[in-house]
Amino acid sequence: MPADTQANSQSDPPGGPARPVGGDGFPPELEHLYQLESERSRERRYVKTGLVGVGLYASFAISDMNMVPDIYLKAWAVRFLLVIPLMLACTLFLVRLRRLVAREVLVAVCVILSGASLAWIATLSRHPNSEHYISGVMLIILFGNIVMNQRFRSALITSLILLGVYGALIAQAETLPLAARFNNVLFCLSTAVISLIACHRMDQDQRRAFLARMRETERNDQLSRANALLEKLSSEDGLTGLANRRAFDQRLEAEWARARRAGEPLSLLMMDIDFFKRYNDHYGHPAGDVCLQRVAAVLDAHARRPADLVARVGGEEFAVLLPSAGTAAAVQLAERMRLAVAAAEIPHAASGAAGHVTASFGVASVVPDGSRSPSSLVAAADAALYRAKELGRNQVVASREAVVA
Numbered sequence: 366m367p368a369d370t371q372a373n374s375q376s377d378p379p380g381g382p383a384r385p386v387g388g389d390g391f392p393p394e395l396e397h398l399y400q401l402e403s404e405r406s407r408e409r410r411y412v413k414t415g416l417v418g419v420g421l422y423a424s425f426a427i428s429d430m431n432m433v434p435d436i437y438l439k440a441w442a443v444r445f446l447l448v449i450p451l452m453l454a455c456t457l458f459l460v461r462l463r464r465l466v467a468r469e470v471l472v473a474v475c476v477i478l479s480g481a482s483l484a485w486i487a488t489l490s491r492h493p494n495s496e497h498y499i500s501g502v503m504l505i506i507l508f509g510n511i512v513m514n515q516r517f518r519s520a521l522i523t524s525l526i527l528l529g530v531y532g533a534l535i536a537q538a539e540t541l542p543l544a545a546r547f548n549n550v551l552f553c554l555s556t557a558v559i560s561l562i563a564c565h566r567m568d569q570d571q572r573r574a575f576l577a578r579m580r581e582t583e584r585n586d587q588l589s590r591a592n593a594l595l596e597k598l599s600s601e602d603g604l605t606g607l608a609n610r611r612a613f614d615q616r617l618e619a620e621w622a623r624a625r626r627a628g629e630p631l632s633l634l635m636m637d638i639d640f641f642k643r644y645n646d647h648y649g650h651p652a653g654d655v656c657l658q659r660v661a662a663v664l665d666a667h668a669r670r671p672a673d674l675v676a677r678v679g680g681e682e683f684a685v686l687l688p689s690a691g692t693a694a695a696v697q698l699a700e701r702m703r704l705a706v707a708a709a710e711i712p713h714a715a716s717g718a719a720g721h722v723t724a725s726f727g728v729a730s731v732v733p734d735g736s737r738s739p740s741s742l743v744a745a746a747d748a749a750l751y752r753a754k755e756l757g758r759n760q761v762v763a764s765r766e767a768v769v770a
């Protein structure tokens with residue numbers, strides 16, 4: 366596949382590769398999206414320009430007195446009692462129609478009706494001016510194709526019908542020389558061709574703009590997904606799925622500030638697997654990884670409050686941050702976690718503490734104030750953990766510096 370084709374296909378919107386130029390439209394799925402998206406603006410345009418069209422159509426009543434003076438009252442009746450009420454009713458009905466095709470048909474009917482009404486008025490009159498009267502059909506073709514900007518297919522059909530009406534009438538305009546009639550037909554044909562080209566171009570431009578919006582949305586979605594993934598990767602420990610050191614430090618800062626504002630306690634458990642070096646040496650590093658994952662899952666299962674945070678902050682060292690928890694509650698939770706790690710009965714033949722994996726916990730609690738920093742809480746919990754190791758491991762030690770009961 367050539368490089369540029371490859372690049373395009375990567376950014377193709379749903380529904381497959383799009384063809385903004387040429388052809389009738391996009392592949393079905395994309396075409397459906399396009400129609401849905403453009404439906405609202407199309408509906409507004411039809412209503413607004415429809416009303417403008419009614420206004421213009423009505424204004425030509427002034428000219429009826431000069432162009433068809435013999436039947437101008439009949440002409441007014443056609444305009445004001447038949448065509449305009451019908452066009453207004455269609456415009457009002459248009460917004461109620463949910464089916465796109467039905468709307469297109471209704472708009473096309475209005476355009477054809479207004480053109481045919483001019484032809485009708487012209488045939489009622491015997492006045493020589495009436496042969497020029499039907500030039501209004503050209504204006505109606507222009508209006509339908511460019512101002513109302515019907516869908517290309519509808520524009521093509523309405524133009525062909527109005528061209529037929531114009532051609533039939535001009536053929537009967539016997540007082541006009543043949544050359545003039547031919548010239549008029551050519552005028553009308555050119556009006557249709559030029560306005561159809563414009564209509565097609567507008568359609569292509571709208572489709573291109575739609576594609577650009579789709580690609581932009583797709584790119585933004587990809588970017589948001591990539592950012593979310595990056596955020597997750599940068600705050601998550603790859604082995605255990607717990608928060609990593611970076612996320613822990615950030616949360617500690619935030620919880621410290623929050624607890625300080627609220628005058629609430631903040632507790633921290635530091636936990637370290639006992640004789641883990643020996644575990645690795647005995648069972649191998651991969652088994653050590655599995656052991657870390659199992660211990661992490663045990664800790665995670667016990668920190669149940671939404672604000673609690675379990676993080677892996679070192680190789681086999683974990684931290685559990687407990688907002689709004691005092692020493693007693695923190696020690697209790699640490700004890701439950703210690704028992705749960707032991708109860709998991711992960712074999713550890715080389716342990717000096719038991720036949721299975723055990724862990725030591727250091728607990729520190731504080732009501733933060735201006736005289737301390739978050740790192741002092743970590744240091745206190747670390748010191749307590751160190752004492753737990755010194756005292757024989759597989760136990761919980763609360764910091765001597767604990768200030769909250």
Ligand SMILES: Nc1nc2c(ncn2[C@@H]2O[C@H](COP(=O)(O)OP(=O)(O)OP(=O)(O)O)[C@@H](O)[C@H]2O)c(=O)[nH]1
Pocket residue numbers: 604637638639640641642643645649650651652653654657679680681754758
């Ligand atoms: N499998 C595995 N081992 C790790 C990982 N990170 C650190 N370790 C190992 O964890 C061990 C930590 O050993 P030490 O700090 O000596 O502590 P210990 O053997 O647990 O002894 P105590 O903590 O005093 O009970 C080292 O052997 C590290 O290689 C890891 O991601 N996977």
